[in-house]
Amino acid sequence: MKVIEAENLTKRFGQFTAVDHISFAVEKGEIFGFLGANGAGKTTAMRMLCGLSKPTSGKGTVSGFDIDKESEAVKKSIGYMSQKFALYEDLKVWENLRLYGGIYGMDNKAIGPKIDELLQQLGFESEKDTMVKSLPLGWKQKLAFSAAIFHEPKIVFLDEPTGGVDPAARRQFWELIYDAADRGITVFVTTHYMDEAEYCNRVSIMVDGRIEALDTPKNLKKQFEAENMDQVFHQLARRAKRN
Amino acid sequence: MLRFLLEKEFKQFFRNSFVPRMVIMFPLTAILIYPLVANFEVKNVNLSLVDHDKSSYSRSLVQKVVASGYFNITNVASNYEKALRTIESNRADLILEIPSNFERTLVKERKANLMISANAVNGNKGGLGTAYLVRIISDFNGNIQTELMGNHGRMKIPNLDIIPLYRYNPSLLYSVFMVPAILIMVLAMICGFLPALNIVGEKENGTIEQMNVTPVKKFTFIVSKLIPYWLSGYVVLTIGITVSLLVWKLFPEGYLITIYFFATIFILAFSGFGLVISNYAITVQQAMFMMFFFVLTFIFMSGLYTPVENMPNWAQFISHFSPLKYIIQVLRMVYLKGSAFNELIPQFIALCGFAIFFNGWAVLSYRKSS
Numbered sequence: 247m248k249v250i251e252a253e254n255l256t257k258r259f260g261q262f263t264a265v266d267h268i269s270f271a272v273e274k275g276e277i278f279g280f281l282g283a284n285g286a287g288k289t290t291a292m293r294m295l296c297g298l299s300k301p302t303s304g305k306g307t308v309s310g311f312d313i314d315k316e317s318e319a320v321k322k323s324i325g326y327m328s329q330k331f332a333l334y335e336d337l338k339v340w341e342n343l344r345l346y347g348g349i350y351g352m353d354n355k356a357i358g359p360k361i362d363e364l365l366q367q368l369g370f371e372s373e374k375d376t377m378v379k380s381l382p383l384g385w386k387q388k389l390a391f392s393a394a395i396f397h398e399p400k401i402v403f404l405d406e407p408t409g410g411v412d413p414a415a416r417r418q419f420w421e422l423i424y425d426a427a428d429r430g431i432t433v434f435v436t437t438h439y440m441d442e443a444e445y446c447n448r449v450s451i452m453v454d455g456r457i458e459a460l461d462t463p464k465n466l467k468k469q470f471e472a473e474n475m476d477q478v479f480h481q482l483a484r485r486a487k488r489n
Numbered sequence: 490m491l492r493f494l495l496e497k498e499f500k501q502f503f504r505n506s507f508v509p510r511m512v513i514m515f516p517l518t519a520i521l522i523y524p525l526v527a528n529f530e531v532k533n534v535n536l537s538l539v540d541h542d543k544s545s546y547s548r549s550l551v552q553k554v555v556a557s558g559y560f561n562i563t564n565v566a567s568n569y570e571k572a573l574r575t576i577e578s579n580r581a582d583l584i585l586e587i588p589s590n591f592e593r594t595l596v597k598e599r600k601a602n603l604m605i606s607a608n609a610v611n612g613n614k615g616g617l618g619t620a621y622l623v624r625i626i627s628d629f630n631g632n633i634q635t636e637l638m639g640n641h642g643r644m645k646i647p648n649l650d651i652i653p654l655y656r657y658n659p660s661l662l663y664s665v666f667m668v669p670a671i672l673i674m675v676l677a678m679i680c681g682f683l684p685a686l687n688i689v690g691e692k693e694n695g696t697i698e699q700m701n702v703t704p705v706k707k708f709t710f711i712v713s714k715l716i717p718y719w720l721s722g723y724v725v726l727t728i729g730i731t732v733s734l735l736v737w738k739l740f741p742e743g744y745l746i747t748i749y750f751f752a753t754i755f756i757l758a759f760s761g762f763g764l765v766i767s768n769y770a771i772t773v774q775q776a777m778f779m780m781f782f783f784v785l786t787f788i789f790m791s792g793l794y795t796p797v798e799n800m801p802n803w804a805q806f807i808s809h810f811s812p813l814k815y816i817i818q819v820l821r822m823v824y825l826k827g828s829a830f831n832e833l834i835p836q837f838i839a840l841c842g843f844a845i846f847f848n849g850w851a852v853l854s855y856r857k858s859s
Contacts, residue, residue, distance in 0.1 A: 296702050298858050317858060318704060326702040330695035336504050337497065348493025349705050 247274045249401055249432050250295060254304035257290050264290040266455035267304065272434060272448075274400075277427050279443045280436040282452030283483045288436045289329065289405055291452070295434070296326050296403055309400045322350070325394035325402040325431075329409065331386050333393060335379035339370070342378055342389070343396055350397035364392055384415035388422060395426050402426065404435040408442065420445055440476040451479060454488050490705060494713035502717045512679060512721045513728065519675045520732040524664040534618040537564040537572040537581035544592035550629050554585070559621045569604075576608045583607050583618045595633065657825040664737050669820035670793045672729040673755070677787070677813060680722045680756045682780050684714050685763035689776040692767075701857040708852060715760050722756040723749070742827030748820065751833070754840045755816040761847030762812070768854040787811040792818070812843040 250272035257265040265287040272278045282288045293299040295308055297317030306313040309323040333342045340361050347357040365371045368388065378386065387407055395402050404423075408416040420442065427433050435446070443449050443463060450460040459466055459482060463475055470478045503509060536554065540547050554560050564581055566572035575581040586604040588594075595601040605622055609615035691697040700710060726749065733739040741748060763780065770776035790804065791797075791813035797805055808814050815836040822828035830837070 298698065298701055300858055321702055322704045324702070326699065328695060328698055330698075332695045332699035334497065334501070334696055335694075336501050341497070341500065345493055345497050346703070348496075349490050349700075349703050351490065351704070 248272065249274045249309050250278075250307070250434065252291075252295070252304070252306045255291065255294060255301050255306050256303045257287075257294060257299060258302045263455050265294065268452070268455075268457045270450055270457060270460055272401075272432060274432055275427060275430050276447045277423060277433045277435065277445065279446030279449035280434060280452070281438075281443055281449055281479065282436075283486060284438075285488060286452040286486070287455040288452055292403055292405055292434070292436060295320075296324060297321055323400045325397065325399040327390050327394040327402070327404045327407055329405040331383075331390060333378050333386065333390050336377065338375050338377055339365070339381075339389060340374045343393055346393045347396050350399075352397055360396070364396070368392065384411045384418070387411060387415075387419060391419065391422055391426075395431060398429075399431065401432040401434060404433065406436055406438065408437065408439065416442070440474065440479055443475040443479075449475070451482050453482050453486050458482050458485065491709050491713055494705070494709065495716060498713050498717050508683060511683075512724055515679065516672070516675045516725045516728040517732060519671055520668060520729050521736060523671045524667045524737065532559060534560050534583055534614060534621070535563040535581045536560045536622075537566055537575045537584045538562050539566050539569055539572045539584065539586040541589035542587050542591035546592040546595060546633070547587045550587070550626070551585075553629050554622065554625055557621065557625050559618070573606070576606070579608075581608070582611075582614055583622065585622065596637065599637070665739060665825065666821070668733045668737055668739055669824040670791075670817045672726065672733070673813060673816050673820055674788060674793065675729060676722055676725055676752065676756065677759050677784060679725050680718050681759045681763040681784060682777075683721070683763075684718045684760050685767040685770075685776050685780060686773055688714055688764065688767040689770050689773050693772055707855045707857055711764060711851065711855065715764075718760055719753075719756055722752065722760075726752050739824065741824045743823035743829060747823050747828075747830055747833070750830075751816060751819045751823075751836070751840065754837070754844055755812065758812050758840055758844035758847055761844060761851050764851035765847055765854060768851060768856075787813045790814065812840065815839045815843075 248271045250270075252271070253269050254267040255265060255269070256263065256267050268287075268291060280288050280292065290299060294301050295306060295313055297313055297320045301314055308320045311317075311319040311323070313320055334345070337345065343361045343364065344357050347360065348354070352360070361374070362371070365374055370385070370389075373381065373385070378389070381389065391402075391404070391407060394404075408419050411419075416439065423433055423435070423445075435442075437443065446463065448460065448462050449466065450457045451466075452458065459469070459478070461469065466472075466478050467474065470481050472478045472481065538551060540551065551562070555562060560583075564572065564575045566575065569584065569586055572581070572584045572586070576584065584604070584606040586606075588602060588604075591601050591603070603626060605619055607615035607619045688697070691700070730741075730745070730748070762783070766776055766779050766783070770779055788794075788811075790800075790808040790811040792808065793813065797808045797814065800808065819828075819833050819836045822833065
């Protein structure tokens with residue numbers, strides 16, 4: 247079953263075409279890597295799928311809802327974690343989780359136990375009452391991810407979720423992603439780290455607003471006769487004319 | 490959904506190290522200090538005296554000037570040039586020069602000249618100081634005339650004494666006029682600035698984007714932002730009314746409920762205005778300067794400091810667009826004249842208009858997507 251579908255999705259800002267007729271589909275439960283150099287149009291494309299940005303032309307559906315006309319319905323079924331850490335720094339760990347649970351319409355009584363359960367899984371019970379601003383970045387990111395999937399969305403969009411942290415923390419983060427995928431949550435993730443691309447079920451690589459390659463990491467490596475995803479990426483990124 | 494957002498807003502409100510203190514301290518200081526400072530009564534005019542005559546008449550004139558309470562004689566100079574130097578060095582505002590033979594000419598010729606020179610750099614002080622001095626001199630003149638006439642055994646010159654009756658502010662206290670208006674200024678600052686800065690702050694932190702991908706309705710989100718500041722508005726108003734009662738012995742002649750009712754509409758209108766700004770500003774700094782620009786214009790155009798009727802026609806026209814003008818009128822009328830709602834219907838309509846206009850604009854211009 248396809249949970250994300252894009253057909254000739256395009257976004258222009260004046261003369262500049264940030265996203266140029268992209269078409270792809272993501273299956274339920276898949277970890278879909280969305281790769282591309284800086285400025286290739288990844289974030290813009292993701293923002294359109296999340297209903298934050300209106301497409302100039304083309305069509306897209308997320309969990310069966312039209313991203314242009316039914317963007318509020320789309321928002322109910324997704325979780326989103328932005329590039330910039332966006333939990334409230336002046337709220338405690340549990341207060342942030344409670345807020346996001348509440349605004350997605352979770353039952354008031356169900357929220358408390360769910361927070362305890364989640365923090366226990368994360369091994370984070372001791373920090374329940376910690377103000378978010380005093381957490382280290384790695385933990386902030388894990389917490390932001392947990393908040394994004396706290397309401398059990400069908401799909402979660404992650405925009406460069408592991409920027410700026412050490413490899414060990416990234417590894418731990420990806421374990422959370424696998425857990426979520428195991429529970430049937432579709433994961434749509436952008437990243438710059440090619441080792442992370444290897445963890446995805448399928449990846450697409452964007453160059454200058456267009457999708458230039460889309461397949462499993464294994465097939466892509468075969469297709470480009472490369473040893474790893476890093477080489478695949480370099481071959482494609484070299485074609486870019488924008489920067 | 491609103492409940493969770495309100496929980497968040499109130500927690501953040503009270504955890505902020507600045508905002509709750511501002512809500513308490515701003516009205517306190519403003520009502521305590523501003524009426525003392527924003528005062529156009531001219532007192533303590535420094536007078537430099539040049540008395541060439543040194544007669545009993547000139548001395549009694551000087552005594553009368555001092556007794557009026559408006560003047561301090563800060564300098565007695567032997568000639569006009571020296572007196573002028575004290576004005577140049579800002580030690581005196583006014584020179585009174587009494588010529589030699591003042592008494593003799595006055596008795597003999599029934600006429601004598603005095604010279605008043607005023608430093609008009611501060612036009613208000615110069616003008617009013619001169620006016621006070623002229624009044625004292627003409628009073629003195631009247632006394633001398635009766636005295637001299639009496640000596641000649643003629644009929645007394647009828648003397649017109651005018652005693653004005655100042656309605657609503659009998660002792661013409663400036664604080665009575667200023668306090669209600671300053672209360673509104675504080676209310677505008679708290680309820681206009683703070684929610685706008687709060688929303689733009691979320692834009693800067695990127696947390697608003699996280700909110701925009703949730704199913705939260707923009708109306709709900711905005712209401713959750715406004716409610717804490719509405720309540721702060723009532724706190725501000727109550728502090729202001731209490732302090733002006735305790736310190737300035739001012740209590741509205743009319744009903745308190747009228748004040749709270751109109752304040753509610755005003756807060757609604759002005760916080761809506763703040764939201765409009767927050768929708769267009771990208772950074773807190775931008776929002777701050779935009780608010781500053783408009784709030785200052787609104788205040789100057791509101792009749793807070795200078796009566797709207799004194800303004801040139803074009804400015805009077807612009808003043809119709811200052812929501813502060815109407816609410817200040819309401820407060821002054823309720824405080825001083827005890828006006829009731831039926832006398833304030835034009836202001837009511839105007840304020841409702843502003844509330845609908847600004848809030849409508851705020852909701853329409855808030856975008857969850859771009």
